Amino acid sequence: MRTLLLLILIWAGTDLAKAEQAMVGSKVFTESYVLGEIARRAIENAGVTCGHKQGMGGTIILWEALKQGAITAYPDYTGTIREEILKVKKEVTVEELRTELARQGIGMTHELGFNNTYALVMNRQRAGALGIRKISDLRKHPDLRLGLNHEFLRRKDGWEPLARKYELEMKDVRGIDHMLGYTALANGSIDLKEAYSTDAKIAENNLMVLEDNLNFFPAYKAVFLYRLDADPRVIKALKKMEGTINEELMMKLNAEAERTKDYSLAASLYFGEKAQKIAQGxxxxxxxxxxxxxxxxxxxxxxxxxxxxxxxxxxxxxxxxxxxxxxxxxxxxxxxxxxxxxxxxxxxxxxxxxxxxxxxxxxxxxxxxxxxxxxxxxxxxxxxxxxxxxxxxxxxxxxxxxxxxxxxxxxxxxxxxxxxxxxxxxxxxxxxxxxxxxxxxxxxxxxxxxxxxxxxxxxxxxxxxxxxxxxxxxxxxxxxxxxxxxxxxxxxxx
Amino acid sequence: MAETNQPLITLRSVSEQFGPVCALQSIDLHITKGRTTVLIGPSGCGKSTILRLINGLLQPTSGTVEFEGKPVLPANVIELRRRMGYVIQDGGLFPHLTAGDNVVLMARHLGRPTDEIQRRVEELCELTRFPLEGLNRYPVELSGGQRQRVSLMRGLMLKPDVLLLDEPLGALDPMVRSALQTELKSIFQQLKQTIVLVTHDMGEAAYFGDTIVLMKQGRIVQQGSLADLRERPTEPFVREFLNAQRSLAFP
CATH class of the missing domain: 1.10.3720.10 (MetI-like)
Structure with a gap:
């Protein structure tokens, strides 16, 4: 038993020894990976060695990791911070969020420049045939099959409150992974799914975003969350990215990441570097x-x-x-x-x-x-x-x-x-x-x-x-x- | 001969209760040194229970079991068991050990010198007519009769003061059984060993027993020599039991 403990300690020790000065985390979806990779490069460019823990999990896991210091920073969205992390009302301003976060030792950059809100999407032709344009139109079609990702199903700004606000009574609502949902939508196993408004798949698959005619979805402005005790160079590097990514650029970066299956290529695109892929090796x-x-x-x-x-x-x-x-x-x-x-x-x-x-x-x-x-x-x-x-x-x-x-x-x-x-x-x-x-x-x-x-x-x-x-x-x-x-x-x- | 007639094991008004079932009712029994005592009776009469009380696998519900005048208690039972050999039906050999390792398991555990163990094993092989090369075989590779020989060697390894045998020949076919009976008897005579043997076969009891203890439903009906039982039965059951067994042997 003692040798076992020793083994674990040694292992944890080597983990620490080779640990970088900073560590960026990301959630399990393309945009988060890309933003995480961009942040890692920006921090390294500022002269601080930095790692990237890719796709660590959902919001709560990233938040806990940040608070415990397992990571130094990660990208998140104002709507998520408000609803899921701090669990406060919609009327609370961004500045009030910042103050509340600071109380917990966490800082928040200003907006990176794009809003990635949730949306409901469906096949354009099918929507046209059924005469659906806005979310409230779904009231007339309770038989449509929904495939929603698990986080969206349970979120405070997710499916259930949405259905209540729009008085929807959909009969068939299933949980499905976000990316697999696009495949399911394409082959017709579901009719509707949730999407992030900057998803590259929307343009790629010619999907229609249903109009949020009751203004249900809050704003999801992308920001970085970081530990206030981080190296000042890290914080400076993150702040330098404020206002540098608009919706169009983000969609392009997402599309690049999905096309090449390589996040670092997408990150290179942001830095304007030539996207080089070394086939050999x-x-x-x-x-x-x-x-x-x-x-x-x-x-x-x-x-x-x-x-x-x-x-x-x-x-x-x-x-x-x-x-x-x-x-x-x-x-x-x-x-x-x-x-x-x-x-x-x-x-x-x-x-x-x-x-x-x-x-x-x-x-x-x-x-x-x-x-x-x-x-x-x-x-x-x-x-x-x-x-x-x-x-x-x-x-x-x-x-x-x-x-x-x-x-x-x-x-x-x-x-x-x-x-x-x-x-x-x-x-x-x-x-x-x-x-x-x-x-x-x-x-x-x-x-x-x-x-x-x-x-x-x-x-x-x-x-x-x-x-x-x-x-x-x-x-x-x-x-x-x-x-x-x-x-x-x-x-x-x- | 006062010394040899002194009881080695004494049961004083021993009762044993398994839940609501009464296995033994107030038994008094003396096991005399150097003699063979046979416990016999129909199945369920409590004869095996007596053996398991003697080596402490069971504790009496009331009464005491004494070994050399001292009560068998959980505190001294492990030490006492090493002075009692125990052989059960089909041998009770451990399947993961060779015949030889089964025999010497306890001696090695007690740290007896290797050459002493070796000598004793050879002695026992000769006594039980078990081939030395068979010691390397595993129990599954042995016949029923050979397994009983190994089990007997294991029981005798530490030169016990008493050998407890619970239907030792019960699982063997009649031919092997009869051959082994003869051998066992000669072994017992050579060793002048105190023996307590449980059987349900009157022929076997008569063949081995200096003293026969006839039991029925948890109590002793009569004890004495075969002649006592035959000529001076205390209850009609004694005659019935003897007759039933004889009619089986000579129809």
């Missing part, structure tokens, strides 16, 4: 990236699994004894398993000294790995026939020696099977760690999902699948050494 670069992600992935899986074994096996031994404690252990580890991975991550983030970092991901993976190990250990021990249990006791072995010399070896097959199950599930779940910026093979999967780029998704998905298979083989191989020969013979003889 790209595969080599990719192999390096995949190796890096895989390494990080293995570290997440390895550390969390090791902790789960160290804790899970003793818990399983405890749970194998009849009584109330056993019930409590088995049902509480089972309960953890029913919490969706994403929800578990979100629940862990506010806990002190966890926050937005790899340790939170490891804790979540550890909790997920417990159940198969605990349950298999308990069942493996309970399945030992009573005559053999009594024989071990009757020999005069102390309870501890009975466990060590007889019961655990006899249950080794079940225990190892539990560890194997945990390891394989863990390799899959660890892809979610990228949502809170812990890296791993989930990183390309999530950016690919946001770019609607299958090649990028596969860069993460294929190594993850291969890894799961390798883990399976590794454990099959370990079985030969760790399961006593007499038990393996039992299988073949009978």
């Amino acid at each position: 790209r595969t080599k670069q990719m192999a390096g990236k995949i190796a890096h992600w895989t390494g990080r992935h293995l570290l997440l899986v390895g550390v969390s699994l090791l902790c789960a074994i160290v804790v899970g096996v003793p818990l399983g031994i405890w749970a194998s004894k009849p009584g109330i404690v056993s019930q409590i252990i088995i049902s509480s580890t089972g309960l953890i398993q029913t919490i969706p991975a994403l929800a578990l991550l979100a629940l862990l983030i506010p806990i002190p000294f966890l926050g937005i970092n790899p340790i939170t991901a490891i804790v979540a993976l550890f909790l997920y790995s417990l159940l198969p190990i605990v349950r298999n250990t308990a069942t493996g021990l309970q399945d030992i026939p009573v005559p053999l249990r009594e024989s071990a006791a009757a020999l005069g072995l102390e309870p501890g020696a009975q466990l060590r010399k007889v019961f655990l070896p006899m249950a080794s097959r079940a225990i190892l099977a539990g560890i194997k199950t945990s390891a394989i599930i863990n390799v899959g779940s660890a892809t979610l760690a990228a949502l809170i910026g812990a890296g791993g093979l989930g990183e390309p999967i999530i950016s690919g999902l946001n770019l609607n780029d299958h090649a990028t998704i596969l860069e993460g998905a294929i190594p993850a699948a291969v890894l799961a298979l390798l883990v399976q083989f590794l454990f099959d191989f370990l079985d030969r050494f760790l399961i006593p020969k007499g038990l393996r013979l039992e299988r073949t003889v009978r």
Whole structure:
């Protein structure tokens, strides 16, 4: 256990050692990635080394990361800050927002120059055919199918209040990822979706933006949020960007990012640099990236699994004894398993000294790995026939020696099977760690999902699948050494 | 001969209750040193329960079990178990250990010298006529009879003061069973060992038992030699039990 802690500390330490002087974060959509990348360059140009944690998650995750100091700055929108972060009324002015943020140690730049408000969009021809121009026209068409992203579904300035204000009674409203929603709209599986008014897809797919005739959507002026204790050069660099990006430019940058699947190219466009893409060395670069992600992935899986074994096996031994404690252990580890991975991550983030970092991901993976190990250990021990249990006791072995010399070896097959199950599930779940910026093979999967780029998704998905298979083989191989020969013979003889 | 007749194990008005079920009712029993005591009776009469009370796998609901005049208690039970061999039906061998490792498990755990262990194992192999090369086999690779020999070696390894045998031949086919009975008897005679044997077979009881304890529904009906039981039955049940068993053997 002590070496384990040491390992984590060393790892966290190396993370700090190579950490840049500043760190920009971004949310999981194209515009945020592009703005984040632009900010990173602007900060580096000001002489401060700066990293970029791409696509860390939704608003709350970025906000918590900023407050905890995991990141120095990230792009956000006045409407989001008002409704989601500070949860204040619409009438509150931007200056009042600034004062309130400053109270929490956070600064806000002036507007970057564009308004990226929410909008509802639909296929232009279909809208024409149905005679829909404004949002209030939807009242006559309650059968249209809506595919809205999950954040929009729940936001205070999102779907439900919108439907109330417009008195809409739509029958079919589903949650779908923002980028996947455009594909769904294009192939006709949904009729309507939410959009950001600067989305490149609007022009690209010839979509119609429904007029917000009741003025429901608040203004979403883009700004940067930053820590007030940041390096003054960082703050100056961010402020230099105020008023430099209008709607037209932002839409162009978004389109460039989606066309080239490369945010840094879009950022270069902002700085007026020549967009250069070095074709050579790209595969080599990719192999390096995949190796890096895989390494990080293995570290997440390895550390969390090791902790789960160290804790899970003793818990399983405890749970194998009849009584109330056993019930409590088995049902509480089972309960953890029913919490969706994403929800578990979100629940862990506010806990002190966890926050937005790899340790939170490891804790979540550890909790997920417990159940198969605990349950298999308990069942493996309970399945030992009573005559053999009594024989071990009757020999005069102390309870501890009975466990060590007889019961655990006899249950080794079940225990190892539990560890194997945990390891394989863990390799899959660890892809979610990228949502809170812990890296791993989930990183390309999530950016690919946001770019609607299958090649990028596969860069993460294929190594993850291969890894799961390798883990399976590794454990099959370990079985030969760790399961006593007499038990393996039992299988073949009978 | 006062010394040899002194009881090694004494049960004083021992009762055992499993929930609402009464397994033993106020049993008084003396196990004499150097003799073979056979507990016999129909299944469910409580004979195995007595063995498990003696080696402390069970605690009596009331009454006391004494070993050399001292009560068997949770505090001293581990030490006492090392002075009692225990052999059950089908051997109770641990499947993950070889025959040899099963036999020496406890001696190694107690840190006995290797050469002493080796000598004892060879001695026991000779006694039970178990081939030395068979020690490297795992229980699944052994026949039922061989498993019982290994189990017997395990029970005798630490030179126990008493050997407790619970239906040791119950799982064997009749031919092997009869051969092993003969061998067991000669082993017991060689060792002058105190034996407590549980069986439901009257022929086996008569063959082994110096003293036969006949039980029914948790109490002792009669104890004595075979002649006592045959000629001076205390209850009609004694005659019934003997007759039933004889008619099975000689139809």
